[in-house]
Amino acid sequence: MKIKPLSIMVLALGLVTSSTHAEETAMSVSDVLKHTPEDLAQKLGNSSEAGEDHAARLWAAAKRIETDSKLGKSSVQAVQRLNEWRQVLNKWADLKLQVQGIESGGGTMWSHLSARNDAWIEDFLSKHITLLSAEPAEKGKEFNSDYLKTLNAILDAGTKEWKDNEYMQKQAVVVKEELKNTYFHLKYMIQTLPDGETKNAVIKMVKPVSN
Incomplete structure (x- = not known):
């Protein structure tokens, strides 16, 4: 992921994704979520790296629809608050992978991990939906x-x-500057959570892991 200019990589991934699902049969949210992301790739008939990336993104999209629909029945504001967590956790996860990519000298594995993080993060948000969609604490x-x-x-x-x-x-x-800006936002959001299981899970999730 780190050995090519970003524009070239985005184009390449876009072409791969288009060819991956061009002839897929339409699936409902419930149909998609019957499977794990890994099993979904097999269901779609493509267990290649690109196929698993696509399946993970498809699963993440279905999980997000399910989660947001559940919240939206009572509060659109709660959907917005959860989406703020979604954005910062996705950004932070991608930045951690970019750091690891630079540390290791690049390679395509980091782009695959980034794609599959989408499913992991959506699953995390759904498990901690109550506190991550709640009004922030005044002083955590x-x-x-x-x-x-x-x-x-x-x-x-x-x-x-x-x-x-x-x-x-x-x-x-570029990554160092993005890290600084994202961490400032992430740190503030963590401090708005009450102590307990959800806060501990977020802290564990965002902790850096070196190669």
């Missing part, structure tokens, strides 16, 4: 873990290792 307990420092250290090690790769160096600068 401060979140002191410095995950940004950890990721920046990994990123710096990667740029040092691949110092002769000009694209990697430029990408690292």
Whole structure:
């Protein structure tokens, strides 16, 4: 994911996705969610890397529809609040993968992991729907873990290792800035959660993992 310009990769993934599901039979939300993302790829007849990426995205779309429909019956505002978590968790997960990609020198596996994270995050949101869609607490307990420092250290090690790769160096600068902005938002949101299972699960989910 990190060895090609972003525009080229997006185009390539778009072409793969189009060819992957061009002739699929339409499936309802309930039909899709009868399967795990992995089983869905087999159901769709494509267990290749691209096929599993597509199945994960399809499953995530179905899960999001189910979750938002459930919330929307009583509160559209709750749907908006959950979507704020969806956006920041997806962004943070993608940035963590970009850091790992730079650390390891790139490769296509990171784009596959990014696609499959969509399903994982939608499943997480559905399990913690009550608190993640609730009005934020006025003053939550401060979140002191410095995950940004950890990721920046990994990123710096990667740029040092691949110092002769000009694209990697430029990408690292962009990722570092996005990390800072996203972490500021994420940290604030975590602090609006009451102490307990959901907050602990979010903290565990966003924690950096090095290669």
